[in-house]
Amino acid sequence: MTTQPESSTSTRPTGGDHPQDKARCREGLDPFFSSAHGFATDGKVHLNGNSLGPPRDGLTGELENVVHGQWSARQVQGWFRDGWLDLPRTIGDKLAALLGAAPGQIVVAGETTSTTLFNALIAACRLREDRPVLLVETSSFPTDLYIADSVARLLGRQVVTESGGGFDLFLQENGTRVAAAVAAPVDFRTGERRGIGPTTALCHAVGSISVWDLSHATGVLPVDLDANDVDLAVGCGYKYLGGGPGAPAFLYVPFRLQQAVDLPLSGWHGHARPFAMSPTFEPASGIDRGRTGTPPLLSLVALNHALDPLLHVGIHALHRRSRELAEFFLECLELSRPDLLEQLVSPRDADRRGGHLALRIPGAEGVEEALAERGVLVDSRPPDLVRFAFAPLYVTREQVRHAVHHLSDVVKEAR
Template identity: 70%
Template sequence: MREGLDEAERRDIQDPLSECIHEFFTGGLVHLNGNSLGPPRAGLLDELGRVVDGQWAPRQVQGWFADGWLDLPRTVGDAIGELLGARPGQTVVAGETTSTTLFNAVTAACRLREDRPVLLIEAGAFPTDLYVARSVARLLGRRLLVEPTAGFDEALRTRGSQIAAAIAAPVDFRTGELREIGPTTALCRAAGAVSVWDLSHAAGVLPTDVDDNRVDLAVGCGYKYLGGGPGAPAYLYAAERLHSAVDLPLSGWHGHAAPFEMSPDFVPAKGIDRARTGTPPLLGLVALHHALGPLTRAGIEALSRRSRSLSDFFLACVGERSPGLLARLVSPRDASRRGGHLALSVPDAAKVEHELAERGLLLDSRPPDLIRIAFAPLYVSHVQVWHAARELVHVLEGSR
């Protein structure tokens, strides 16, 4: 087994991204749950203190103007857009939750196709996506079509002329299996349906190339692989070609063309600023911006390569110790068909999660029997993955 540890050390030495692990406060734990919430980047308290003590305290409300607070939704949005493959000016952190931002995007998508009666979504979508889709369908009098993964693209081919908008995710939140953005978006475009992508489980770990793939609208949270912290604000991507036509239902004063005129009538701002709503959540934006620094420096291609290397090495280590355990893998074995996490079907998954946490290994479980292991590229090392495989086998089989 020493050979596996030697190989882990060799891989970490050869990959310059291994140095980034020192930029995060891990508390000595192995964080394999970055698809839910990762550790904070070191220096966050200093960054927040700089804003609170150096800007907010002395300048109070003038900080919005003197310290550039009003620009942060676009500044942070463009940083996220860099990871999404979006040109500047198309991504904004509007100051809302992921659920609210998704509602805004889906409603706007349906408004772009007023004459079409159907809203399409995958049956295996994240629960919030399903809840929002049902709410929008009721609100707008549309019919919700819920298709299994295998039938989603076929519905676009055969019923596309009826579909106003299609909601999809590039990564299955349970299994990590990929749906290619390009082909599905192309089907939406051919059918005249608006594509709405939930990138929450992809951003920061997987190339999405939203511009090149001609995505219409996309949303995502700031607290998974992006590392913005608990409840970090969400982002909205809207392709530039839609800016003059998109009609977002949440019309907040910061989305107004002249917000400080306090006009009683809403006139949408030009460009992506029209997606802004209320007063920006300053400290949440500062924390998210701080977290994005090492991600944008590394670049999404390098981040994706490392995540795949970590996940492949994990499976190799598990297979070496317990070949039969790989039969419990419910994710694609091919890393090019997975996102940043994989899943195993095990009895008493929640109990396994707690036992591993007691051993300093953080992952998560999903009912009825899945444990999910995420490979965030900047604060997980190959050496940690080697140890994680050993601990997982020990807990599941009771022997090393």
């Protein structure tokens, strides 16, 4: 059973203006409050945006039903009778609703984010074979930098890394040399946002392919893939989606590119007629060409189960909730530890950041470990950043206040 952390007994001002009083008052009126009890949190405060959130209650039953009711009962026939073969598209269409895309443009092939990004980057370069440059943001997640470098070496291209405004300036001045520009709408360290629409428009103005890594945005930030005319996008199934350890990644290919895109990983499930067992690869006509081999069924089941409450709430309400929780965190800091608030490296303007906040705190890894001992799960990024992620469905205001209280104590004890 999910339990809430006990309230702090530390001395505090009295009166209804204190964040603790506000938290308790608001929880009583908060439509999200009851949803927090639908997750197996083990009484901990989950502010870790690293990889995992808590599983939804009922996941064990869902998996047991698949194992005992489908796999054991029907074995190989489960692929055809229980919808297993359709899950990569079924989940893709669910994700489309969160990502602002029409159905039929997202597939969850069962690959890792790294593999999926490799697939997308090669495909982007094949769409622009006469262009020598892969442009990547300097502050990208390391995997994006590693994969871009590998693709460049494989295809004889050049990687150019630029940060912030330099990324845009390079597109404006050298964009006709850029095959693909790789960016993320949320900086994985600071949470700072990059506008998908303006950056994609810059790419299109010079004829380059936009490739977006949505891993730190999916499930917490509206990205409006279709409206922003995005070319290719990938993202993971964990973090805010809560699909569990190693949850598979997704690939977005809009209808306008599906016939032209040439993906390098051409597995049999991406064939136009997979059960014909043809010796020659013929890509499926639609998003199924993004599929590779036999998908990991149990991982897909877990991800599918995690998506339902997110879809029920909707991406705009999820985003509002995450913003409210982050603002409450900052409000609590301002009242109790203004010195820590001064160490905020994330944008103070909520419109300029994603779903997490980062503070610069010496000994960040030790702070993370000390908070974990107190039941508050955060994550650190070297050399000195501590990140706090505000997943909308299972984090409450009272938990946020609880986290700030323990953060204050941990930092005080470390000095």
